[in-house]
Amino acid sequence: AAGVIQSPRHLIKEKRETATLKCYPIPRHDTVYWYQQGPGQDPQFLISFYEKMQSDKGSIPDRFSAQQFSDYHSELNMSSLELGDSALYFCASSPQTGTDPGNTIYFGEGSWLTVV
Amino acid sequence: AQSVTQLDSQVPVFEEAPVELRCNYSSSVSVYLFWYVQYPNQGLQLLLKYLSGSTLVKGINGFEAEFNKSQTSFHLRKPSVHISDTAEYFCAVSSSYGNKLVFGAGTILRVKS
Numbered sequence: 640a641a642g643v644i645q646s647p648r649h650l651i652k653e654k655r656e657t658a659t660l661k662c663y664p665i666p667r668h669d670t671v672y673w674y675q676q677g678p679g680q681d682p683q684f685l686i687s688f689y690e691k692m693q694s695d696k697g698s699i700p701d702r703f704s705a706q707q708f709s710d711y712h713s714e715l716n717m718s719s720l721e722l723g724d725s726a727l728y729f730c731a732s733s734p735q736t737g738t739d740p741g742n743t744i745y746f747g748e749g750s751w752l753t754v755v
Numbered sequence: 756a757q758s759v760t761q762l763d764s765q766v767p768v769f770e771e772a773p774v775e776l777r778c779n780y781s782s783s784v785s786v787y788l789f790w791y792v793q794y795p796n797q798g799l800q801l802l803l804k805y806l807s808g809s810t811l812v813k814g815i816n817g818f819e820a821e822f823n824k825s826q827t828s829f830h831l832r833k834p835s836v837h838i839s840d841t842a843e844y845f846c847a848v849s850s851s852y853g854n855k856l857v858f859g860a861g862t863i864l865r866v867k868s
Contacts, residue, residue, distance in 0.1 A: 670854060681860050687855055695854065743789070746791070746798050746799040
């Protein structure tokens with residue numbers, strides 16, 4: 640079965656640079672979530688989109704922005720990178736249309752961002 | 756607001772022994788409960804979920820969990836673990852009125868031979 644696809648899988652950036660992560664949700668999933676998992680930490684919710692509109696916002700820094708496009712893929716843009724942004728960034732997707740009543744969220748493999 | 760507490764940060768256990776990973780939650784609304792597993796350097800994989808109905812839910816890899824509303828718990832169990840079960844396990848909750856998952860701090864299960 641198709642899963643959530645994230646790219647790139649690994650990314651190394653220098654401080655103050657910009658990074659963009661991409662996420663392709665499971666087909667027919669119209670909701671996308673972004674999570675950040677720091678070393679030894681639990682995943683923290685950043686932001687979510689439903690039908691290309693922001694649906695919820697968590698602990699996302701102002702330096703970060705995200706959007707969902709017409710084909711439902713999403714991009715997380717991170718600017719002025721700091722050492723503390725080094726983390727595993729998960730994208731996840733779920734169907735909102737009632738086919739999965741628990742709104743089960745399916746995660747991608749994650750994108751490792753290292754800021755040096 | 757919801758929160759999840761995983762009472763054990765690490766659980767060492769011998770192979771073929773039973774294991775229980777504890778999870779307690781708090782929420783002012785109805786919740787859905789999940790267990791995810793994360794193998795080293797990998798993503799999060801759904802083990803099982805509780806939506807409604809039977810309080811005992813069975814998941815993949817022989818795991819099961821029991822929802823206890825009065826104790827606000829959703830403990831994960833496996834009667835006999837394997838070396839390959841070594842991983843970090845996250846309990847998570849989502850509200851029936853929202854979608855985002857709130858995770859616990861995770862429990863590292865270390866299975867020893």
